[in-house]
Amino acid sequence: DAGVIQSPRHEVTEMGQEVTLRCKPISGHDYLFWYRQTMMRGLELLIYFNNNVPIDDSGMPEDRFSAKMPNASFSTLKIQPSEPRDSAVYFCASSNMGDQPQHFGDGTRLSIL
Amino acid sequence: QKEVEQDPGPLSVPEGAIVSLNCTYSNSAFQYFMWYRQYSRKGPELLMYTYSSGNKEDGRFTAQVDKSSKYISLFIRDSQPSDSATYLCAKSGYNKLIFGAGTRLAVHP
Numbered sequence: 363d364a365g366v367i368q369s370p371r372h373e374v375t376e377m378g379q380e381v382t383l384r385c386k387p388i389s390g391h392d393y394l395f396w397y398r399q400t401m402m403r404g405l406e407l408l409i410y411f412n413n414n415v416p417i418d419d420s421g422m423p424e425d426r427f428s429a430k431m432p433n434a435s436f437s438t439l440k441i442q443p444s445e446p447r448d449s450a451v452y453f454c455a456s457s458n459m460g461d462q463p464q465h466f467g468d469g470t471r472l473s474i475l
Numbered sequence: 476q477k478e479v480e481q482d483p484g485p486l487s488v489p490e491g492a493i494v495s496l497n498c499t500y501s502n503s504a505f506q507y508f509m510w511y512r513q514y515s516r517k518g519p520e521l522l523m524y525t526y527s528s529g530n531k532e533d534g535r536f537t538a539q540v541d542k543s544s545k546y547i548s549l550f551i552r553d554s555q556p557s558d559s560a561t562y563l564c565a566k567s568g569y570n571k572l573i574f575g576a577g578t579r580l581a582v583h584p
Contacts, residue, residue, distance in 0.1 A: 366518075395571070404576040405519070405563065417570065453518055460570025463509055466518030 364388070366467035368454050374473045380442040383470045386435055387456030395464060396429055396439050397453040405453070411437065412460065444474045478502050481564055481575030490584050494551040498564035498575045501545065507567035508540050510549045513577065514560045522562075523549065554582045 367386040375381060387394045395410040409419040414431045422429070426445070431437040441448055451471050455464040481498045488494055496510075507526050511519035523538040525531045531538045539548040547564055563577040 393570070405574045407571060410571055412570070455518075461507055461567035461572065463521045463524050464572060466511075466520070468516075468518045471516075 366454055366456055366465055368452075368467035368470055370470060371468065372471045372473075374475065375444060376475050377445055378443045379474075380440065381444045381448075381472060381474075383439040383452050383454075383472070385437045385439070385454030385467060387437070387454070388465055389435065391456035391458055391465075393457045393460050393464075394431060394437050395455040395457075396437070397455065399451045399453060399469070408439070410460070446474045448472065449474050477576075478568070478573045479564060479566055479575040482578055483576050485579040485581060487581045487583065488554055490554060490556060490582055492554050492582070494549075494554050494558070494580060494582075496549040496551075496562050496564075496578050496580070498547045499545055500547070500566050500573075502566075502568075502573075503542070503545065504568075506542065508538070508547050509565045509572070510536075510538055511563040511565060511574075512560045513563060519563055556582050556584055558582050 369384045392413050396408040397405050398408055399405045408421045409429045410417055411431045427441055429439045451469045453466050453469045455466045457464040479500045510523040512522045513519040525538050528540050528542045535552045537550040559581050561577040561579045564575040565572045
């Protein structure tokens with residue numbers, strides 16, 4: 363079975379540019395989570411969706427960040443405009459239930475110059 | 476205080492050693508507990524999943540939960556260099572998981 367698929371795996375761009383990260387969850391999973399991981403702050407939950415509806419976006423750092431889930435098999439995390447402090451690894455995860463084990467993608471390593 | 480506390484290490488042990496990784500938590504609600512393993516440049520992968528207090532064993536790995544002291548542990552027997560990774564503990568929350576900071580483990584031959 364295919365796991366959670368994220369693209370791109372690496373992204374290097376200049377400050378001020380728009381960045382779009384993509385995620386395809388495991389088929390049949392009703393919950394989708396976006397995380398950010400840094401050495402300083404560890405794994406931080408940014409936002410999660412249930413049945414394509416955003417439930418909790420309290421972890422989204424600023425209005426520059428937005429996430430959408432137009433259908434059950436696709437989600438995006440967008441940063442506009444990007445800043446160097448946004449450099450991190452961004453993970454997408456999905457699960458059957460919100461408090462059950464989550465399955466992670468391999469992440470997008472984002473570098474903002 | 477963070478809801479899940481975990482010593483970030485790093486922890487360095489010789490091959491064959493018994494490794495003990497530990498976390499404490501502060502909120503007793505929603506008590507599913509998990510251990511994830513994360514290799515460099517990869518996503519976290521589920522290693523162990525438990526609900527009740529006591530021990531759960533899977534091969535060389537044992538997860539232990541002590542709800543009275545709010546303490547969760549992962550033991551690795553006969554550690555191997557391939558066990559070198561970051562280990563994250565997690566507990567269930569309100570429709571989401573709360574992760575510890577992760578402990579970096581290095582097993583040297």
